[in-house]
Amino acid sequence: xxxxxxxxxxxxxxxxxxxxxxxxxxxxxxxxxxxxxxxxxxxxxxxxxxxxxxxxxxxxxxxxxxxxxxxxxxxxxxxxxxxxxxxxxxxxxxxxxxxxxxxxxxxxxxxxxxxxxxxxxxxxxxxxxxxxxxxxxxxxxxxxxxxxxxxxxxxxxxxxxxxxxxxxxxxxxxxxxxxxxxxxxxxxxxxxxxxxxxxxxxxxxxxxxxxxxxxxxxxxxxxxxxxxxxxxxxxxxxxxxxxxxxxxxxxxxxxxxxxxxxxxxxxxxxxxxxxxxxxxxxxxxxxxxxxxxxxxxxxxxxxxxxxxxxxxxxxxxxxxxxxxxxxxxxxxxxxxxxxxxxxxxxxxxxxxxxxxxxxxxxxxxxxxxx
Numbered sequence: 001x002x003x004x005x006x007x008x009x010x011x012x013x014x015x016x017x018x019x020x021x022x023x024x025x026x027x028x029x030x031x032x033x034x035x036x037x038x039x040x041x042x043x044x045x046x047x048x049x050x051x052x053x054x055x056x057x058x059x060x061x062x063x064x065x066x067x068x069x070x071x072x073x074x075x076x077x078x079x080x081x082x083x084x085x086x087x088x089x090x091x092x093x094x095x096x097x098x099x100x101x102x103x104x105x106x107x108x109x110x111x112x113x114x115x116x117x118x119x120x121x122x123x124x125x126x127x128x129x130x131x132x133x134x135x136x137x138x139x140x141x142x143x144x145x146x147x148x149x150x151x152x153x154x155x156x157x158x159x160x161x162x163x164x165x166x167x168x169x170x171x172x173x174x175x176x177x178x179x180x181x182x183x184x185x186x187x188x189x190x191x192x193x194x195x196x197x198x199x200x201x202x203x204x205x206x207x208x209x210x211x212x213x214x215x216x217x218x219x220x221x222x223x224x225x226x227x228x229x230x231x232x233x234x235x236x237x238x239x240x241x242x243x244x245x246x247x248x249x250x251x252x253x254x255x256x257x258x259x260x261x262x263x264x265x266x267x268x269x270x271x272x273x274x275x276x277x278x279x280x281x282x283x284x285x286x287x288x289x290x291x292x293x294x295x296x297x298x299x300x301x302x303x304x305x306x307x308x309x310x311x312x313x314x315x316x317x318x319x320x321x322x323x324x325x326x327x328x329x330x331x332x333x334x335x336x337x338x339x340x341x342x343x344x345x346x347x348x349x350x351x352x353x354x355x356x357x358x359x360x361x362x363x364x365x366x367x368x369x370x
Contacts, residue, residue: 008032011062012171018122019048020101027052027100029127030170033065033225050075051100056129057117058083058221061211067226071321077224082116087224110157112150113138129170132158134179135188140203147203151196159185226319244327248338253314262312267326287322303330313337
């Protein structure tokens with residue numbers, strides 16, 4: 001069985017979808033934000049249930065869609081423990097196993113491109129991220145890179161796999177799709193028949209330019225690609241948006257709600273509200289995560305019943321992904337719908353933050369009526 005290999009031309013990034021043929025449980029490796037709709041369509045096309053979104057490292061050349069896929073498809077996020085991706089639900093360590101249906105991947109810590117970089121073994125395949133490329137390897141001149149560590153990861157970890165193991169890289173810039181451990185051991189010009197010092201000399205002489213999106217991509221990828229736009233006292237209170245009335249700051253949404261000009265709807269699941277915290281006074285109408293946003297009849301009927309004529313609708317979820325989708329759908333139903341910026345897990349130093357399982361609070365003001 002082969003993985004589904006997908007390609008992002010802008011960053012030359014390969015994304016991989018693996019799945020259990022019997023249960024249709026799936027796992028995705030290194031998804032790209034600009035390809036979110038493509039990846040959701042692939043899941044629909046194959047009838048897959050996404051169990052995991054997995055990162056090989058914190059990328060510098062593109063932004064991940066891991067957080068968005070987790071919310072749209074109900075998956076869990078997993079990332080290398082040494083990469084600082086603190087929003088990932090599971091922090092991976094060397095030797096860990098991630099199951100999906102009757103299948104699993106095994107985690108190999110392969111530092112060098114970054115200190116936390118990992119590769120994943122599935123059956124007779126290995127997904128190497130930027131550690132080992134086809135006749136190349138990832139750079140080591142930023143993000144805690146180490147040529148010495150990379151040499152060890154390639155020669156003492158990856159090259160110890162069976163020669164017949166298929167190598168699926170994180171990138172290729174020449175249209176190549178895969179290689180093998182045997183081919184890289186014998187023909188990779190950076191490492192084949194090279195001593196450690198020769199390899200270090202090669203890596204130190206590359207003089208590569210900085211990735212164009214590095215300053216934007218790395219911070220975003222440390223939060224699973226979900227970026228929050230509210231910014232404290234100077235935040236924009238109302239911002240235009242495509243497909244719905246707009247994005248509003250928590251402060252403005254609260255003001256509308258307290259003036260009885262708006263209905264507040266929490267689109268998180270019952271389980272999330274029970275475990276993470278609730279929003280006093282909000283109408284609970286879960287936004288169905290899967291199989292699709294357009295076929296959400298329960299949401300349609302409930303939200304239309306909840307919002308009287310002439311009232312605004314303001315929507316809240318964990319990070320903003322589902323509330324945006326719900327706002328677009330509510331707009332199609334004829335409602336004046338707004339997404340609340342930041343979601344339930346807003347930065348406690350900005351305008352809104354979560355109480356300790358005691359409800360969502362404005363700075364110095366509980367979200368309560370009266």
